[in-house]
Amino acid sequence: MTPGARLHAALDLLEEMAASPRPADAVTQAFLRARRYMGGGDRRAVTARAYGMLRRHARLGWWTGDGSPRERLIADLVLTDGLDRAALKGLFTGMGHDPAPLTAAERDLAARLAGQPLEPAEMPEAVRLELPDWIAPPLEASLGEGWRTAMAALNTEAPLDLRANALKTDRDGARAALAEAGIPAPGGVAEDGPLAPLALRVHGRVNLAATPAFRDGLVEVQDAGSQVAAALVAAAPGMAVCDLCAGAGGKTLALAGAMANKGRLLACDVSASRLERAKVRLRRAGVHNATLRVLDAESRKWLKRQAGGFDRVLVDAPCSGTGAWRRNPDARWRLAPADLESLQAEQDAILARAARLVKPGGRLVYVTCSLLTAENEDRVSAFLEGDAGAGFTPVPMADAWADADMAAPCPAPAGATALRLSPADHDTDGFFVAVLAKG
Numbered sequence: 001m002t003p004g005a006r007l008h009a010a011l012d013l014l015e016e017m018a019a020s021p022r023p024a025d026a027v028t029q030a031f032l033r034a035r036r037y038m039g040g041g042d043r044r045a046v047t048a049r050a051y052g053m054l055r056r057h058a059r060l061g062w063w064t065g066d067g068s069p070r071e072r073l074i075a076d077l078v079l080t081d082g083l084d085r086a087a088l089k090g091l092f093t094g095m096g097h098d099p100a101p102l103t104a105a106e107r108d109l110a111a112r113l114a115g116q117p118l119e120p121a122e123m124p125e126a127v128r129l130e131l132p133d134w135i136a137p138p139l140e141a142s143l144g145e146g147w148r149t150a151m152a153a154l155n156t157e158a159p160l161d162l163r164a165n166a167l168k169t170d171r172d173g174a175r176a177a178l179a180e181a182g183i184p185a186p187g188g189v190a191e192d193g194p195l196a197p198l199a200l201r202v203h204g205r206v207n208l209a210a211t212p213a214f215r216d217g218l219v220e221v222q223d224a225g226s227q228v229a230a231a232l233v234a235a236a237p238g239m240a241v242c243d244l245c246a247g248a249g250g251k252t253l254a255l256a257g258a259m260a261n262k263g264r265l266l267a268c269d270v271s272a273s274r275l276e277r278a279k280v281r282l283r284r285a286g287v288h289n290a291t292l293r294v295l296d297a298e299s300r301k302w303l304k305r306q307a308g309g310f311d312r313v314l315v316d317a318p319c320s321g322t323g324a325w326r327r328n329p330d331a332r333w334r335l336a337p338a339d340l341e342s343l344q345a346e347q348d349a350i351l352a353r354a355a356r357l358v359k360p361g362g363r364l365v366y367v368t369c370s371l372l373t374a375e376n377e378d379r380v381s382a383f384l385e386g387d388a389g390a391g392f393t394p395v396p397m398a399d400a401w402a403d404a405d406m407a408a409p410c411p412a413p414a415g416a417t418a419l420r421l422s423p424a425d426h427d428t429d430g431f432f433v434a435v436l437a438k439g
């Protein structure tokens with residue numbers, strides 16, 4: 001594809017994203033599936049432009065008066081790439097698959113923006129930080145002094161983190177298997193990921209799904225922060241463990257590894273389709289001790305019978321996903337204040353349901369990928385103060401960390417009863433973990 005044709009394809013992708021209620025990654029997958037003729041370099045260039053522009057969405061909107069995807073693209077080429085009029089003309093030729101030549105109004109826009117910085121001093125802070133106005137205050141209140149740095153880190157591209165599957169290999173074995181498949185680039189090595197003992201980190205885009213290391217279940221894609229959250233469950237062989245919001249099984253897989261396939265692992269979710277995806281991943285990873293259960297209207301009685309049956313119950317709660325904005329840069333624009341309110345009610349209800357499943361002497365582990373106190377500390381406090389939390393006490397994070405057998409030192413401050421991870425401070429996605437013991 002010519003450079004102009006790549007821009008045209010990026011524009012088509014951005015227009016599809018703008019018109020679709022679905023998340024950007026789902027739209028991108030469908031877009032690329034429908035264009036199998038595109039080579040690897042073209043795909044990378046097209047998605048890099050589209051995702052880069054998603055990360056600059058508010059700033060480009062500010063400059064273009066919430067302009068169309070095409071106006072934003074022109075603004076991006078001028079403000080980010082520093083292209084001049086002649087360079088734009090060379091891309092917008094209208095020939096072959098290049099985009100149509102600039103109109104008079106578009107030429108005026110490019111002239112107005114020429115030589116301007118992407119972030120001028122007069123740009124409002126929420127725009128500069130790529131935040132919807134309503135969420136800036138609660139994020140600032142939740143993160144305190146370093147919130148601007150945290151927001152900037154949250155708007156960068158996330159690396160690809162993998163977890164070596166302890167059921168099949170160790171970290172060095174997985175690294176060697178990846179290297180054999182040319183991952184990362186030939187001659188490079190997958191470095192150790194932060195904090196989590198089985199984490200490997202790969203920079204740049206790679207076709208992981210095509211490697212034997214992935215197909216044979218030696219590695220799974222999982223952010224290092226998510227790996228830490230799963231490790232803090234401190235699941236061990238022979239235990240009964242329930243992953244109540246298992247989704248597509250990211251943490252279930254890690255729990256199965258920690259249990260060495262021994263004991264009972266129950267993975268539940270309200271979404272049958274996510275559990276279907278978990279099934280495929282569990283099979284590939286060689287997990288034999290997991291049972292999957294879709295939670296529906298009929299499940300109430302069944303769950304009652306499970307009361308007091310588990311050494312560990314993990315609640316990886318549905319949440320705002322603010323901590324994962326590096327991976328889903330469009331998510332911040334799809335979140336509304338009302339979502340946050342209903343999520344908190346859901347989190348309280350799931351915690352109460354989970355509490356009944358824990359054995360005396362067992363643990364309830366509450367996890368979100370949110371950075372907001374309202375979904376984290378406030379939910380744990382509400383739980384402990386309410387009837388559902390009677391008999392539960394928070395485990396000091398240093399103790400939970402020691403129980404999880406982590407090699408790295410505990411990153412939580414001394415005396416903390418919860419762990420907060422963030423891209424700025426820990427180089428992971430944002431996560432919150434609280435471990436609660438049942439007396």
Ligand SMILES: C[S@@+](CC[C@H](N)C(=O)[O-])C[C@H]1O[C@@H](n2cnc3c(N)ncnc32)[C@H](O)[C@@H]1O
Pocket residue numbers: 226244245246247248249250251252268269270271274295316317318319346350
């Ligand atoms: C953060 S995601 C889970 C991610 C998953 N644990 C992983 O590591 O890949 C939250 C999940 O909670 C599920 N969920 C929402 N409401 C639920 C409920 N009432 N009970 C159980 N699961 C629920 C959602 O379908 C979603 O899959």
